[in-house]
Amino acid sequence: MALVEKIASAAGSPVSLVKHIPNSLAIYIPKSRLAFGDEKPDVQELNQKLWSREQAAMFFNDVLKVESNFSRLSPSVLQGFTCAAANEMETERFQQLAQAMKQKNVKLGEDQLSCLVKRVTLNGIPKDLDDYPKDMLLFLSPSDYAGTGSCQQYVRNVGEANIDLLQRDSPQRKQLLSDALACLNIPDTGVSEEHAEVLGHLVCDLGEEYIRSSGGSLLLQLNQCQSFTPGQEEAIRDVIRNGSTPFGPPSKWSASTLHELRGLFHIFDRSILQKIPQAVLTPWLKSFVHDLPLPREQLAAMVQNLLPSRRKRAAECPPDKNITEAVVMDELMPIYYTPEELQACLQGVTLVEHLAQMSHYPFTDQQLAVLKKKLDELYPNGYPDKVIRNLGAIASLVTFDEIKKWNLTSADTLAFLPSNEPPNDQAAFIITKYISLGNPLNVTALNAIGTRYICLLTEPQLQMIDPDTLKRANSLDPSACPQATKDILYPKAKQAFADKRSQLPAYYLVLDTGMMS
Known part of the structure; x- marks a missing residue:
């Protein structure tokens, strides 16, 4: 963000930057700006802000040097735990750190937990494993836990851990x-x-045969699962359609039933959704969309199932379908209008005025096509910046010939890439179009391109990146890029972060190892 760049440049030092950056903007500070070196970090200031794991890793070692009481550290700071920092700590002090993570319910990644387990068990399995983060148990066995408690207690604790840290089909899981x-x-x-x-989240790994055999006894636990296999989804639907669960048939469901089963709602198909009383479903959906956000694609699939399967052509807008200000501000707008009604009732100027909101509503592909048609009619010679920035899901329908008409005048417009995540070929085309218009690959542009699209840049485009820009941009991980890309980026990164070499391990955290391979 341009504002963060200005504050960082004016601040001069990491200590001053952390002190003066507004809390809401701290997450946007490039991690290279958070290497304290010989400066002493202000732990209280760091505790007051929310950091990404990458950011916190930059100053975690510095914090350990000045803070002896780990319980005073915020979860946001503690999540920056690194093996490099851990290796410099005595065993007892390290165990205190791990226990502080448990007390603060710190969310760690798989690599961090693996390192945590190795250090905690270095001199044997502790007898007080319950004092450590539960997620550690994903890397331990019931026999490892025997000194702490029973295997049933082990299973219960594992069931409360985040099993999604492990790949679903991994041998470990x-x-x-x-x-x-x-x-x-x-x-x-x-x-x-x-x-x-007792099984808790482990229920998520039970096969479809378990789901069918167990009737409705698994539904509440399945409610917590992040994802399902197609077989599991169909088994859940079969159990619900059967109507013999404690919740009864969908036609008898209440708002409280929907609330209890909200984690399964996204896999309900037309045969289930159409049977839920509309007087119950529609009001409940309003709170559901806010309280349990789902990917737009999943919500759009639900909208498709909620719309009538037989639709009438609407040459004119029905009297009860006029699109008012209240309607366009309603996230459930897609379920109120068939594509035909949307075509007849939505004015193009209304769409443009509210595009920032509407483009993120869960419209179906057919409805999105209507929205795009409205924009095409208004802008036959190409979309202006204000439209491009707010295309949202509509961007997926844009063709290469249409992108050729775009006048990408600033990097801020290019910043729509991360939020829309177009396919690689489309993203590469947009980036090339942006550069061909004489626009620079500045910090804003690099942040928009990010790790997801950095590998798409051609060698001439990569050569355009200034080392100082690379330093001030958000971190990039080119580990998945072709070697030619790494060969260009690594020398630039080495030059950009030359002043960090004396600040180990921060230097290596800044200079991503992916560039060195």
Whole structure:
């Protein structure tokens, strides 16, 4: 962000920058600006702001040098834990750090937890594993936990951990489920509600045969799962359609039923959704969209199932379908209008005026096509910047010939890339169009391109990047890029961060190892 750049330039030092940056903007500070070096960080100031894990990793080692009481550190600071910092600590002090992470409920990544386990168990398995982050148990077995408690308690704790840190089909995750089923003595595919409660998140890995055999006893626990296999989804729908669960058939559901099953709502198909009383469903959906945000694509699939399957052509806008200010501000607008009604009732000027909101509503592909048609009619010679920046999901329907008409006048317009995530070929075309108009690859442009699209840049485009720009931009990870890309970026990064070499390990955190491979 341009404002962050200005504040960073004026601040001069990391200590001054952290002190003067508004809390809401701290997350946008490039991590290279957070290497304190010989400066002493103000822990209180750091605690008051929210950081990304990458940012916190930059100053974590510096914080350890000045703070002896880890319980005084915020979760946002503690999440910056690195193995490099851990290796310099004595065992007892390290254990205190790990216990502080448990107390503050710090969310760590798989690599951090793996390192944590190695250090905590370096001199043998502790007898007080319950004092450490629960997610550590994902890397330990029931026998490792035996000194702390029973295997049932181990299973319960693992069930409360974030099993999604491990790949769904990984041997490690499969072993956790196998150990849990053996511990609870579940010999067949029938799982009781009591056992489901103990299994917790491990229920998410039970196959479709378990779901069907267990009737409705697994639904509440399945409600917590982040994702399902197609087989699991169909099994859940079959169980619900059967109507023999404690929740009864969908036609009898209330708002409280929907609330209890809200984690499964996105996999309900037309046969289920159409049976839920509309007087119950529509008001509940308003709160659901806010309280449990889902990817736009999943919401759009639900909208498709909620719209009538047989639709009439609407040559004119029906009297009860006039699009008012209240309607366009309603996130559920897509369920009120078929594509035909949207075509007849939506004015192009209304769309442009509210495009920033409407382009992120869960419209179906057919509805999005209507929105795009409205924009095309208003701007036959290409979209202006104000429209491009707010295209949202409509961008997925834009053709290369249409992009050729765009007049990308600033890097701020290019910044629509991260929020819309167009496919690589389209993104590369947009970036090339932007550069061909004489626009620079400045900090804003690099932040827009980000790790996701950095590998798409051609060698001439990469050569345009100034080392100082690379230093001030958000971190880039080119590890997945062709070697030719790394060969260009690494010398630039080395030059950009030459002043950080004396500040280990911060220097290596800034200079991503992906550039060195």
